[in-house]
Each structure stands twice: as structure tokens, then as C-alpha cells.
Amino acid sequence: MTDEWNDQDLGKAFAELREGDAATTPPFGPVYAAALAAATRRKAIAPRRRAVSSAAAAAVVLAIAGAGWLSLHSRVSPLSPRFADSGAPAFSLSTWRSPTAFLLHGPNDMLLNTLPTITASPAELNVLGLPAGPRRRS
Amino acid sequence: MENAELRLHLESCHGQSFRWALHCCERDRVEAEDVLQTAYLKVLDGRARFDGRSSFSTWLSAVIRRTAADERRRRILHFARHAPLHESAPLATERAGATEESESTERHAMLESALAVLPRRQREVLLLVFYHERTVEEAAMVIGIGVGSARTHYARGKQRLRELLQYSEIRHDG
Numbered sequence: 270m271t272d273e274w275n276d277q278d279l280g281k282a283f284a285e286l287r288e289g290d291a292a293t294t295p296p297f298g299p300v301y302a303a304a305l306a307a308a309t310r311r312k313a314i315a316p317r318r319r320a321v322s323s324a325a326a327a328a329v330v331l332a333i334a335g336a337g338w339l340s341l342h343s344r345v346s347p348l349s350p351r352f353a354d355s356g357a358p359a360f361s362l363s364t365w366r367s368p369t370a371f372l373l374h375g376p377n378d379m380l381l382n383t384l385p386t387i388t389a390s391p392a393e394l395n396v397l398g399l400p401a402g403p404r405r406r407s
Numbered sequence: 408m409e410n411a412e413l414r415l416h417l418e419s420c421h422g423q424s425f426r427w428a429l430h431c432c433e434r435d436r437v438e439a440e441d442v443l444q445t446a447y448l449k450v451l452d453g454r455a456r457f458d459g460r461s462s463f464s465t466w467l468s469a470v471i472r473r474t475a476a477d478e479r480r481r482r483i484l485h486f487a488r489h490a491p492l493h494e495s496a497p498l499a500t501e502r503a504g505a506t507e508e509s510e511s512t513e514r515h516a517m518l519e520s521a522l523a524v525l526p527r528r529q530r531e532v533l534l535l536v537f538y539h540e541r542t543v544e545e546a547a548m549v550i551g552i553g554v555g556s557a558r559t560h561y562a563r564g565k566q567r568l569r570e571l572l573q574y575s576e577i578r579h580d581g
Contacts, residue, residue, distance in 0.1 A: 274569040282518050282572075283537035289515060290426050295440055297421040301414065304447035311452050 420464045427468050430534050431475035446474045461548050468549040521571035529564030532557055
């Protein structure tokens with residue numbers, strides 16, 4: 270070999286290595302036969318595997334669809350025509366009261382809902398300089 | 408491709424395929440035979456389909472390389488899960504082709520030792536080009552990298568291999 274190991278030297282070294290390995294190559298027949306037998310076995314069980322996978326996928330899809338359908342139809346809306354048939358009490362918008370309406374009532378409801386009145390006599394109002402009643406147009 | 412045609416192609420590439428499998432398996436002959444058989448199985452049961460974008464032997468080399476990598480990963484995972492820590496086994500359980508001491512055997516050993524030191528990509532490109540007599544473009548297709556990357560690995564790997572061989576010669580002569 271030269272000191273520089275040019276491409277020709279490398280090629281020659283690799284060629285020698287290749288020749289040495291060529292003698293140890295196993296025969297093609299047994300390797301191919303073993304692979305072919307394994308391939309045949311895989312092909313035989315492939316249809317069963319596909320059927321099992323398809324059945325499992327279909328079961329999952331059906332389960333999800335069924336759960337979704339049950340969730341959608343488990344509660345009947347009061348606005349639905351089927352609500353009356355379900356045995357629940359009839360709904361009337363005019364008589365409906367909010368269950369939390371009591372929270373809006375307080376101790377000062379009378380003050381808010383009535384007009385205040387003055388109980389003084391007309392003479393007293395005259396002393397105070399306040400009109401005793403509505404002015405009459407002359 | 409029909410089975411009969413596949414058989415003909417596989418048989419014509421068998422020797423080269425086994426030698427490539429040997430390199431992909433770090434010269435472990437038993438593993439190389441298993442990898443080669445698994446690669447043939449993938450071809451026969453249709454998991455690996457030849458699409459005609461390269462030569463059949465180039466495509467088959469890529470299948471063998473991927474199969475060897477899968478087997479290597481599977482073995483690593485298996486040992487990581489099950490094997491206790493122990494001393495690692497020798498790398499080459501059966502070195503193919505070396506039966507007696509000779510100058511040729513020493514050169515082979517020197518070359519193999521130098522190749523073993525190289526990074527994997529550089530080693531693969533050099534083996535594909537020099538040992539399996541492929542072009543750099545074909546080597547790129549087998550490895551699954553761009554042609555530019557393959558050329559870079561080839562140039563750097565060749566330079567590094569030369570340095571290692573010269574160093575080995577100096578050590579041997581000295």
C-alpha cells in the first residue's frame with residue numbers, strides 16, 4: 270500500500286475484504302424458503318386480524334353514538350311538545366314565578382311602592398306657606 | 408411484482424445483500440442472517456414494495472438497513488427492560504472470513520478496525536461506495552440522505568480512513 274492510501278489502494282483493500290466475505294455467504298434457498306413460509310403464515314392470519322379490528326372499531330363507534338344519543342334525549346325540555354306527555358306539571362308562562370323572586374323583596378318595599386302623603390290641615394299648611402291644595406284657576 | 412420475479416431479483420442480489428446486512432449488524436453473522444430473512448419476509452408479504460425509483464438492489468439495501476436498525480432498537484429496548492447490568496459481550500461474536508493469520512487477514516483487521524472508528528454515516532457511505540461498488544448517489548438513496556450530505560460524508564470519511572490506516576501501518580511497522 271502506498272503511504273497516502275489513494276482511492277485505488279482503498280478500493281483494492283475493500284475488494285480483498287469482499288472476497289473474504291463472499292465465501293461465508295449462506296445459500297439463498299434456505300433463507301428464501303424460511304421467509305416465504307413466514308409470509309404465507311402472515312397472509313393466512315391477516316383476514317382474521319382485519320375482521321377483529323373492524324369489529325372492534327364498529328363497537329367503539331356504536332358505543333360513542335349510543336352514549337351521545339342517550340345524553341341528548343335523557344332530559345326533556347319544558348318547551349318540547351313531549352314535555353306534557355312525560356307526566357311533568359303543565360307549564361304556563363303567565364303564571365310562572367322565579368324560584369328566587371323572594372330575594373328581590375325587602376323591608377322597604379312599602380316605601381318604594383306607595384306615594385308619601387302629608388296629613389297636616391289646610392290652616393297649618395297656610396302657616397307654613399305651603400299650598401293647601403291644588404290651585405284653582407280663576 | 409410477482410413472486411417468481413421477486414425470487415429471481417432476490418437471488419441475484421443475495422450475496423451482496425448478505426454482505427450489506429453483515430455490515431449493518433456490525434459483522435454479527437447470526438444477526439445478519441436474521442435481518443436478511445426478515446427483509447426478504449417484508450418484501451414477500453408486501454410490507455416493502457419496490458416502486459422503481461432506483462435499482463432493485465439499491466432499494467433492497469435500504470430495506471435491509473432499516474430492518475437492521477429496527478432490530479437494533481428492539482434489542483436495546485429488550486435489554487433495557489429485562490437484562491441486569493453485566494459485562495458487555497464481545498462485539499463480533501463470529502468474525503466472517505478470518506480463519507488463519509496472514510498478511511491479508513492483518514490488512515482486513517486493520518481496515519475493519521479503522522472503519523469501526525468512523526462515524527456511522529461515514530462508514531456506511533464508504534462501505535457502499537468501495538465495498539458494494541455503488542455510486543455516491545445510490546449510497547444516498549440507501550441511507551436515506553441527500554446527495555450533498557452523502558458526498559460530504561464520503562469526502563470526510565475517506566480522509567479520516569486514510570489517516571487511520573496510515574497510523575495503523577506506522578504502529579504495525581514500528
